[in-house]
Amino acid sequence: MSTGAIAVDGLTKVFNKNLVAVDHVNFSVKEGEIFGFLGPNGAGKTTTINMLITVLKPTEGNATVCGCDILKQPSEVRNCIGVVPQEYTADEDLTGLENIILCADLYGIPRETSKKRAAELLELVELTAFRDKQVATYSGGMRRRLELACGLINRPHVFFLDEPTLGLDVQTRAATWNYIKLLKKEYGMTIFMTTHYLEEADMLCDRVAIIDHGKIVAIGSPEELKQRLGGDIMTLSIQDNTVDISNLVEKVPRVKEVKKQDGIYRIKVEDGEETAPSIIEAIRTEGHKVTRLSLTRPTLDEVYLEYTGRSIREEEATKESFFSQRVAMRRARGGQR
């Protein structure tokens, strides 16, 4: 069958006959890559994940995960994936270890194996000291780590993370990224994650798909996506303000656009870091002196703005996601009930 870890073909989900949550989505995820699904709340990220993890049946289309058909071979798919849902699903009344063993039992892993793996995973996410404490006493970051450990108990081939850092503070979020990187390094699996934190997608993902209103509007590595915006922005000024060097700069390869405003040149360039020296070189050969120069690379923020027409911060949460977000956040913050 398919060579990739995930291959999605025209996947569609319609709720209540008229709400199109996911609209004929196509993409594929290569073995061993971290693939990010980026989009506002209600864009269809979780619905897509739920179809791929066989919790929801697609209205139309199909997909393969680990080479298995999600419609025809759901048990095979379930056996080869690990899932960390958006919510904190660990049972608060049980201890961390009990939770991991429960997950292992759900996969039918024999007790000797699961005990060994649980110890190993707890060590990895640094929860060994808290293994016999009730999860109700855990902090948000600890819970997240426990979820990661639970999701890995069956040594998944493809690991699904739905909003892995939702509701965590900045420090804990960064720590969680490190754990995800560490887990990937340790187990070398394919990771499919959804997020609406741009810096998270930028930091972690090899490739990103931006999804909006159930459709994929852009797909590529974070670098590529930024490039597609038209490259980096270089601003420079020269000593002699009376001459215009716009034509000169435009001739430099990979320069796309030059604008002069108040004596400052705004230059759109591809691969800014490599092109900048040749621009300076060209200016200097004509006998001008560069007095000031700066290079800004577009962030994923701008990419997102370009494709979805809105900034990620200004969107409104739907009622459902608002509730689950609130639950997740309350638990993340509180620790205690």
Add this chain to the structure above:
Amino acid sequence: MTQSNNSKNPLHGLWALTNRELKKWYKNPFFLFMSIIQPIIWMGLFGKAMNLGAVFTNVSPNLPAGIPQQFQDIIKQSISDLSKQVLEDTFGTADYFSFMSVGILSFVVLFTTMFSGMSIVWDRRLGFLNKVLSTPVARGSILMSKVLSAVIRSLIQAAIVLSFAFLLGLTLGPDFTPLNLLGVFAALFLISLGLSSIFILIAIRSTRWETHMAVMNLLNLPLLFASNALFPISLMPDWLQAFAKVNPVTYATDATRQLLLYPINVQQLILDFTYLGVFAVVLTTIGILLSWRYLSK
């Protein structure tokens, strides 16, 4: 990479999920205490406070003066005898406490199974259900784990309540042997299996616990009062009797009363068990089939 699926027991995960529910219960002393003390309080309040026997036996009729003492005693005695007869005809035993405390066993099962549906509503709300659905656990096992834990809990609670009933003065019937206890728990097992299947089936579709609570509250009191658990159905109006006669709680209560209090009517007992057996098998099957369909949607 992944283990083969074939070598696995199709029931794997069933006990793990059941045990998860039970752990929440027995590891939380407060919850455990509350779930046991509540039926005992009910038993004490209903059984002892509503002392129907005393209503008749403690009468001191205001007889006209001049009637000799010995006639007064005879009258009192005959009222007392008569009332005892009335009680026995109505409740099958002269002791309302015994009648009632056995009915409480069905009550315990009814209320314990009723709330078992709540946990599936929460599992859905908190995302645990989705996580379990993404694992290779059989869809039927997800429902059965809830049913089994409710059954185990209600049987343990019923056993504790029954022991308290003995301590508080439950009088056993003429045909009682310790073996009858097996029959008592078999009847309670069947009714709790059937009831928890219905309640969990209702719960599996609801996403809001408020809605689920409302449905439960609508169901529980009719199921309790339109049965013979607290009062014999022969004294109810016809329309209520019609309902009470299909109410499985009636059959479970009748079976347990026969085994504990009454002289055993074998034919009636066989009818009780057949009804309970069919009730349990049909509802559990429907529960598994529908949950399988609903959960794999």
